[in-house]
Amino acid sequence: MDGSDGGSQPLHILVFIGSPRNAESWTYKIIRQIEARMAEIQPVDFEYVFILDTGLPFCDGCLSCVNVGEHACPQFTIVGPLAEKMDAADGLILGSPIHTFAMTGLIKNFCEYFMYKRNRPSFFGKKAVVTATASGGGHTQVLDFLEGTASAWGCDVVTRLGISSTQLKKPRYLEKVDAVTREIAQLFIDEINKGELGSPKFGALMNFRAMQNMTRNQKGSVNYRYWQARDWLDAEYYTKVSISPWARMMAGYIARKMRRSIRKGNVQPYR
Numbered sequence: 001m002d003g004s005d006g007g008s009q010p011l012h013i014l015v016f017i018g019s020p021r022n023a024e025s026w027t028y029k030i031i032r033q034i035e036a037r038m039a040e041i042q043p044v045d046f047e048y049v050f051i052l053d054t055g056l057p058f059c060d061g062c063l064s065c066v067n068v069g070e071h072a073c074p075q076f077t078i079v080g081p082l083a084e085k086m087d088a089a090d091g092l093i094l095g096s097p098i099h100t101f102a103m104t105g106l107i108k109n110f111c112e113y114f115m116y117k118r119n120r121p122s123f124f125g126k127k128a129v130v131t132a133t134a135s136g137g138g139h140t141q142v143l144d145f146l147e148g149t150a151s152a153w154g155c156d157v158v159t160r161l162g163i164s165s166t167q168l169k170k171p172r173y174l175e176k177v178d179a180v181t182r183e184i185a186q187l188f189i190d191e192i193n194k195g196e197l198g199s200p201k202f203g204a205l206m207n208f209r210a211m212q213n214m215t216r217n218q219k220g221s222v223n224y225r226y227w228q229a230r231d232w233l234d235a236e237y238y239t240k241v242s243i244s245p246w247a248r249m250m251a252g253y254i255a256r257k258m259r260r261s262i263r264k265g266n267v268q269p270y271r
């Protein structure tokens with residue numbers, strides 16, 4: 001993206017809506033508000049995918065995407081074009097309501113179809129925003145899940161937003177939402193226009209190390225070949241972006257401990 005003039009093409013933002021209420025949902029309406037704020041700054045082209053309408057059945061857990069390749073997914077006719085859309089977008093937004101203090105089954109199921117992208121991430125430099133909508137609470141775990149997922153796919157998660165839909169009739173809350181959507185719009189645009197790779201948070205660094213440990217033990221697999229071709233098997237992170245020395249040292253130390261535990265069979269059952 002050309003940061004000098006904001007780019008001549010509208011920014012293409014792909015949005016996945018995880019509410020079964022589609023365009024009626026607050027999840028959608030709040031993201032439309034972010035869209036409107038972004039459009040005030042720079043031309044944008046938002047594309048909304050209502051996950052309910054994609055027709056994706058429950059992931060059957062065959063793991064073909066991970067072990068054979070994404071093309072082997074029984075639902076590849078649906079998943080493949082969605083992956084192409086994500087590839088082509090300048091930015092991604094993942095939005096989920098909060099149902100029983102978790103993300104909706106719809107968005108969880110959608111993310112399961114992209115499990116392979118956690119093993120073979122590719123969205124480096126792609127900026128993402130994640131949102132969660134509850135009537136009251138449960139935002140943290142949903143935002144953590146969505147951020148962790150987008151980040152494991154390679155995205156830089158620019159920011160996150162949690163909305164309390166029961167408050168949306170109150171003028172004081174609406175004012176705050178207005179201010180925060182303006183801030184998010186500016187941040188999202190600035191980060192996309194900068195076009196720089198983001199420095200990973202510690203969690204992303206540890207996720208990289210865990211995937212690295214796992215992939216090193218999968219010689220001959222599609223994941224191993226993917227990692228080998230990118231020189232990731234002995235790397236400190238997927239990209240050459242600068243990482244704080246403390247985070248790098250801690251991640252390396254924990255990864256070595258994890259490797260030793262796995263080798264010696266010292267892994268404990270979780271209680």
Ligand SMILES: Cc1cc2nc3c(=O)[nH]c(=O)nc-3n(C[C@H](O)[C@H](O)[C@H](O)COP(=O)(O)O)c2cc1C
Pocket residue numbers: 019020021024025026027028096097098099100101102133134135136137138165
């Ligand atoms: C099955 C179900 C479970 C819900 N669980 C919670 C919950 O755990 N916490 C909460 O604050 N709201 C909960 N809600 C309320 C929704 O989060 C709220 O209605 C929200 O606006 C839905 O988002 P949407 O408008 O984007 O569909 C639940 C709603 C449904 C239908």
